[in-house]
Amino acid sequence: MNKKTKGVCLFLLCFALFASGCGTTASATVPTSSLETETTTTPTAPPTETAPSGEQDVNIIYDAPLAYVLDYPTFENPAINAEVEQFIAQRKEAFASTYTTTHPKKSTLTQKDCTSFLYISYESYVLDDSLLSVALFETQEDTLTNTSVENTFTLHFLAETGERVLETDLIQDGFYQKVSNYCIKYFTTTEPYKTRIYGDYATTLTPDSGVFDTFSLTNDGVVLYFEPYVLFPKSVGRVSITIPYEELLGTLSFLEQEPVTEPEEETEAPSTTLQQPEIRQLDPNKPMVALTFDDGPNVTHTNRILDALEENNAVATFFDLGRLAEAYPEVVQRELALGCEVGSHSYSHKNFDTLSAKAIAEDFAQTATAFERAIGIVPTLFRPPYGNANDFVKSQVPMALVTWSVDTLDWKSKNPTAIMDIVKNEGSLDGKVILMHGIYETSAEATEILVPYLLENGYQLVTISELLHYKHDATPEAGKLYGYYYFR
Numbered sequence: 118m119n120k121k122t123k124g125v126c127l128f129l130l131c132f133a134l135f136a137s138g139c140g141t142t143a144s145a146t147v148p149t150s151s152l153e154t155e156t157t158t159t160p161t162a163p164p165t166e167t168a169p170s171g172e173q174d175v176n177i178i179y180d181a182p183l184a185y186v187l188d189y190p191t192f193e194n195p196a197i198n199a200e201v202e203q204f205i206a207q208r209k210e211a212f213a214s215t216y217t218t219t220h221p222k223k224s225t226l227t228q229k230d231c232t233s234f235l236y237i238s239y240e241s242y243v244l245d246d247s248l249l250s251v252a253l254f255e256t257q258e259d260t261l262t263n264t265s266v267e268n269t270f271t272l273h274f275l276a277e278t279g280e281r282v283l284e285t286d287l288i289q290d291g292f293y294q295k296v297s298n299y300c301i302k303y304f305t306t307t308e309p310y311k312t313r314i315y316g317d318y319a320t321t322l323t324p325d326s327g328v329f330d331t332f333s334l335t336n337d338g339v340v341l342y343f344e345p346y347v348l349f350p351k352s353v354g355r356v357s358i359t360i361p362y363e364e365l366l367g368t369l370s371f372l373e374q375e376p377v378t379e380p381e382e383e384t385e386a387p388s389t390t391l392q393q394p395e396i397r398q399l400d401p402n403k404p405m406v407a408l409t410f411d412d413g414p415n416v417t418h419t420n421r422i423l424d425a426l427e428e429n430n431a432v433a434t435f436f437d438l439g440r441l442a443e444a445y446p447e448v449v450q451r452e453l454a455l456g457c458e459v460g461s462h463s464y465s466h467k468n469f470d471t472l473s474a475k476a477i478a479e480d481f482a483q484t485a486t487a488f489e490r491a492i493g494i495v496p497t498l499f500r501p502p503y504g505n506a507n508d509f510v511k512s513q514v515p516m517a518l519v520t521w522s523v524d525t526l527d528w529k530s531k532n533p534t535a536i537m538d539i540v541k542n543e544g545s546l547d548g549k550v551i552l553m554h555g556i557y558e559t560s561a562e563a564t565e566i567l568v569p570y571l572l573e574n575g576y577q578l579v580t581i582s583e584l585l586h587y588k589h590d591a592t593p594e595a596g597k598l599y600g601y602y603y604f605r
């Protein structure tokens with residue numbers, strides 16, 4: 118994949134915490150997935166993304182009472198660098214003209230004398246190797262008035278020549294109308310946005326309102342950015358949304374000239390090939406239950422869950438994210454080694470109900486490569502993020518879709534007792550699938566209680582494939598949903 122992103126670096130976050138006592142304003146982009154309610158997908162460690170297309174170059178300047186923390190990319194093309202630097206200089210100037218520049222009356226000034234902070238971070242994307250988009254996320258923070266202002270700017274360049282391309286040159290008639298329609302529909306039907314969007318959103322999202330003038334072009338689609346208070350309360354943070362190109366056909370001039378070609382997925386042969394565990398000999402006449410853990414792997418908490426399973430000679434099914442399998446392959450390898458089943462939970466936890474056929478295919482290709490590299494095999498089971506799989510998604514998914522029949526709400530309660538209470542109040546668990554998440558300490562703690570509890574109560578802990586085999590005499594079929602009613 119040649120989509121390249123660069124998130125807010127940890128260093129910048131640490132600096133923000135230290136400098137102002139408030140780190141939240143610097144965590145610029147709020148991925149839409151991390152806000153959704155089934156679970157939070159923000160990993161404890163910073164996400165390992167593909168390498169940035171620009172070299173990182175953080176400048177920290179103290180000019181008390183002003184301070185600048187500027188993280189912007191440097192590219193091979195000097196023409197692009199000059200444009201980016203010029204833009205950054207303009208933002209510095211605008212910032213300096215807004216806040217007080219009276220120097221404190223001290224001989225030596227340090228960062229502690231700074232009261233106004235300008236943070237800039239970025240993401241950059243290359244579309245089809247030819248168009249480069251740089252999104253610059255700015256936060257202006259003033260500790261004297263306790264205010265912060267956020268802005269997003271995007272710059273576009275032809276990758277080959279470095280020539281700047283304006284947004285207005287990228288779009289054609291109908292773009293704003295289509296984008297407006299899409300955003301209104303998406304934000305009013307998708308959690309958590311639909312319950313938090315301001316009442317006057319229709320006015321904010323009219324085609325000519327100006328909120329759609331800032332966007333990036335990625336291989337996945339057009340990314341739009343919404344600052345706090347524009348559509349949602351500040352607590353929702355800065356929101357970005359990716360609109361698939363299929364939704365915007367005929368309104369993007371760049372795509373008409375340079376159609377996006379399918380990126381070739383190269384699959385390296387892994388050095389060791391691990392086998393998916395075979396169906397074990399179990400007693401089909403005795404009760405069986407399948408534990409499932411989503412959203413991992415997580416080095417700390419998944420390993421603690423695996424410790425609990427190993428101690429009790431039990432197994433579970435892990436629906437891992439391709440992105441995290443890439444980052445922590447040794448954890449996924451251990452899942453397999455202990456006889457657990459590894460399923461896919463997509464590459465990065467997008468809501469599949471909002472994806473195009475092409476986007477779904479790309480997600481599966483990227484996820485397959487991730488698992489192939491991590492464990493040498495591609496999972497055959499898919500748990501759709503948020504459990505969302507409409508008929509279109511089912512028709513596009515090349516794996517069996519597996520949801521659950523007992524939801525422990527572990528992501529919500531973060532309380533082992535509450536998790537245990539839900540399981541205990543479920544009645545017979547025979548043939549059921551229990552949903553948990555492998556990324557919380559409290560879920561790992563609950564697993565340490567739950568696994569012996571289930572064994573003491575006569576249940577055999579099985580994988581999803583084993584459950585299908587023994588309780589339903591079924592082999593997972595691609596495109597078929599095995600869900601709540603199947604596992605009752």
Ligand code: ZN
Nearest residue numbers: 156411412503
């Ligand atoms: Zn999930």
